[in-house]
Amino acid sequence: MFVTHFSKRAHYGYRAGAACILGALLFLAGCSGGNFSDLETLPVKNYVNKPGDYLGNSYVLRAQIDEQIKWEKGLGRILAVVVEGADARLPIFVPEGVSDNLHVGQRYEMEVIIEKGGLIYVEALRKY
Amino acid sequence: MLACNDLTVEIRPSGIRILDRATAEFMPKGLNAVIGPSGCGKTTLVKAMLGILPCEGEVTYAGRPIRDSADLRGKLSFAPQFSIAHERLAVGEALRYALDLCVRDTAVKAERLEEILKRIGLAEHREKRVSDLSGGQLRRLGLGLELVGDPQCMVCDEVTSGLDPRSEDQILEVLQGLRDEREKTFICIIHNLAKLELFDWITVVYEGAIVFQGDLDALNAYFGIPDALHLYDKLNQQPIAQWRERWAASNTAEPAHEPLPAVDAPPPPGALAQTCTLLKRRALLFRRDRGYWLLTLGITLGFPLLVTIFAWDGIPQLRGLALNSAGGFMQQMQDNLRFRIDAMETASLVTGLILFQVILLTLMGSNNGAREIAGERQLYEKERFAGLSARAYASSKLIFASLVAVGQGLWMMLFVKFICEFPGDSFSQAAVLVLCCVSMTAICLGFSAIFNSADKASLLSVYLVGFQLPLSGIVLALPEVLVWVCRPFINAYWGWGGYFSSMLDTRLFDAYRLESSEWIPSPGLAVSVLLLHFGVGAALVFWGCQQKRWD
Numbered sequence: 292m293f294v295t296h297f298s299k300r301a302h303y304g305y306r307a308g309a310a311c312i313l314g315a316l317l318f319l320a321g322c323s324g325g326n327f328s329d330l331e332t333l334p335v336k337n338y339v340n341k342p343g344d345y346l347g348n349s350y351v352l353r354a355q356i357d358e359q360i361k362w363e364k365g366l367g368r369i370l371a372v373v374v375e376g377a378d379a380r381l382p383i384f385v386p387e388g389v390s391d392n393l394h395v396g397q398r399y400e401m402e403v404i405i406e407k408g409g410l411i412y413v414e415a416l417r418k419y
Numbered sequence: 420m421l422a423c424n425d426l427t428v429e430i431r432p433s434g435i436r437i438l439d440r441a442t443a444e445f446m447p448k449g450l451n452a453v454i455g456p457s458g459c460g461k462t463t464l465v466k467a468m469l470g471i472l473p474c475e476g477e478v479t480y481a482g483r484p485i486r487d488s489a490d491l492r493g494k495l496s497f498a499p500q501f502s503i504a505h506e507r508l509a510v511g512e513a514l515r516y517a518l519d520l521c522v523r524d525t526a527v528k529a530e531r532l533e534e535i536l537k538r539i540g541l542a543e544h545r546e547k548r549v550s551d552l553s554g555g556q557l558r559r560l561g562l563g564l565e566l567v568g569d570p571q572c573m574v575c576d577e578v579t580s581g582l583d584p585r586s587e588d589q590i591l592e593v594l595q596g597l598r599d600e601r602e603k604t605f606i607c608i609i610h611n612l613a614k615l616e617l618f619d620w621i622t623v624v625y626e627g628a629i630v631f632q633g634d635l636d637a638l639n640a641y642f643g644i645p646d647a648l649h650l651y652d653k654l655n656q657q658p659i660a661q662w663r664e665r666w667a668a669s670n671t672a673e674p675a676h677e678p679l680p681a682v683d684a685p686p687p688p689g690a691l692a693q694t695c696t697l698l699k700r701r702a703l704l705f706r707r708d709r710g711y712w713l714l715t716l717g718i719t720l721g722f723p724l725l726v727t728i729f730a731w732d733g734i735p736q737l738r739g740l741a742l743n744s745a746g747g748f749m750q751q752m753q754d755n756l757r758f759r760i761d762a763m764e765t766a767s768l769v770t771g772l773i774l775f776q777v778i779l780l781t782l783m784g785s786n787n788g789a790r791e792i793a794g795e796r797q798l799y800e801k802e803r804f805a806g807l808s809a810r811a812y813a814s815s816k817l818i819f820a821s822l823v824a825v826g827q828g829l830w831m832m833l834f835v836k837f838i839c840e841f842p843g844d845s846f847s848q849a850a851v852l853v854l855c856c857v858s859m860t861a862i863c864l865g866f867s868a869i870f871n872s873a874d875k876a877s878l879l880s881v882y883l884v885g886f887q888l889p890l891s892g893i894v895l896a897l898p899e900v901l902v903w904v905c906r907p908f909i910n911a912y913w914g915w916g917g918y919f920s921s922m923l924d925t926r927l928f929d930a931y932r933l934e935s936s937e938w939i940p941s942p943g944l945a946v947s948v949l950l951l952h953f954g955v956g957a958a959l960v961f962w963g964c965q966q967k968r969w970d
Contacts, residue, residue, distance in 0.1 A: 309958070355932070355936070375936055392924070394926070395758070396762065396929050396930070396933035397929050397932060398936060418923055418924070419939075
């Protein structure tokens, strides 16, 4: 029987292609960087009703800067932010040194901790 | 020598047999003619024996079974009727590159080049372009290209068809000379029955079956005809079944010729050496193809210019909105409105310019890849039969087309960035734009390797580019359900996203973010997805080049 078949050399091509794809997948996994934080998302609605209940807890918050409410040199600034996916405007405190390039309209993913009096204290942030 | 037993070729899926249980053997060190009316299966018989067409039955060469074309490498060569050599090469160059692809030894190559040129009578035409050769000279060059590997046996498909009598005689003289002086075996499909007296062994194919093998005298006697010119009239007088039965009854089971031991040719150069040869040849052909390099240069320089027309004076600076709410309510409202309008206009301009660059780069990629392999497929198949590695060919095409794409991507990035003063990390932007063009080039090269027709590959590539804009979801919002169905495959989306997020720390990015919270991939992520596209394209190229796609 005359059987048409691929030569063994064909497999080199497939190996090269597969290596390329595997390399890209590994690079993809490396570059995606995962989530900014594994923390729970701040339950905005409940927080607005009873901020004191969340004292000492850490959350992640995705929000857009709406306005600066107060700024004190060497200390930090209080901003009003609009939370993504929730129709809520919250005040947050960004200490000096966390970020110096904040502008209206920017969107950030923030790691926050709820301080005394329900103050949302930003510990780290990442622009997106 | 070459022989077959019960060889059958069927057209799939209809199952029609175009070659039916053909059994034949050919004379070693002789001129073998394969004749028969048009469409009777002569070329099918030859291609099936050479493993070019899928078939059932047995094929042997010097008594050894042949399972694939690769088993004949170095022993036998095949000259198709058309697609003999690259038209823009000179005769000497065509032969020298063919030698570089088939022969390792430098001294042997130099000696053989001169011998072949002398043998085929083209020594004085060595500087002449292939496109300028006459029909007869072209066929002689075809023979010369067959001789580069110094095979024992050569198969010629209609080597004298369509030639004037003088050119035909010249070709036949070359064949006779090689038979007598170099003991070469030729299997020639011919149409001119008046020339059969020059052949030693004649095979008659009729309606997909072999109905006679022998010399000219035996043929005339067997069919009861005064000369071979009456053969086809005679064949038409009886149905194929009768001719088949008669031949089966008169043909003895004993072999007609003494078997000739096979001479194994030295192995061809390695894949790396072949890749280098192919790259050198491709560069030369690129230089010689004025229309193509002018087009490539034109789009490489012209497309970035087209982008900059929309922002010749640079991208307008965005006046920000103060964080502090100073001033009265009306003033705040006015400032806010002004800021939002400015931001929207700037964001629209910037995203549009980035998308325009990316789409034009995909178009360049399509131009680089779509015709590269399909346009010369028959030449490639011929060279592969002679010993060219599919891996080397695929690699050379990927390297050449990718190098062109790298140049185009870099130029686009530098020119537009300089003229429009795009902010952001140059390295990330260059990586994204280069890969955008390179990955599309590889995908279109994959199409070119899969399809036989350059037009089909080109059309599919153009469709692919055409769908980039609507399916990217950048200009027109895609339905939610389709977003992640389409996005992974849309080169332009990753190119756009990667480039745009390289400007994350700029006010231009903020302007876009004012109204959109849409996820945008980071440059690293975009680069890796585009690399993945390239990997898929490269795999298609390697796979497509492994397939046999003879006409």
